[in-house]
Amino acid sequence: MKATDTNDFFNSLNAGVFAQQVGQALSNVAAGVIDHGKAGEVTIKLKLKQIGQSNQVAVSHTLDFSQPxxxxxxxxxxxxxxxxxxxxxxxxxxxxxxxxxxxxxxxTPVAAR
Known part of the structure; x- marks a missing residue:
């Protein structure tokens, strides 16, 4: 099995909205750090759980950030x-x-002429 493409993975979460939220959080926290000279934090938490007996997993993704x-x-x-x-x-x-x-x-069911 190949390793999961992380760019594709994050762009798949919540139809790409999660990746946009992470980008915005990083920018906002960095701006707060620069403007106020205090530390900030961005945390991404992923939990995976199998869906039934299938080859599907439910990925629970949490974005938590603290902007100074x-x-x-x-x-x-x-x-x-x-x-x-x-x-x-x-x-x-x-x-x-x-x-x-x-x-x-x-x-095809019909032969080409």
């Missing part, structure tokens, strides 16, 4: 689940390649 402010900190966290398939290519959103040819030309 002038008089304290701004904290936010969010948790959602995304179902993914375990395939020979690692964890993927689709079990099969959705762009692959569905039928081969030799399998």
């Amino acid at each position: 402010t002038k008089r304290g900190k701004l904290r936010e966290d969010s948790t959602l689940d995304t179902p993914l398939y375990l395939t020979p290519q690692g964890l993927t959103l689709f079990q099969n390649d959705p762009t692959a040819q569905l039928f081969k030309s030799e399998d």
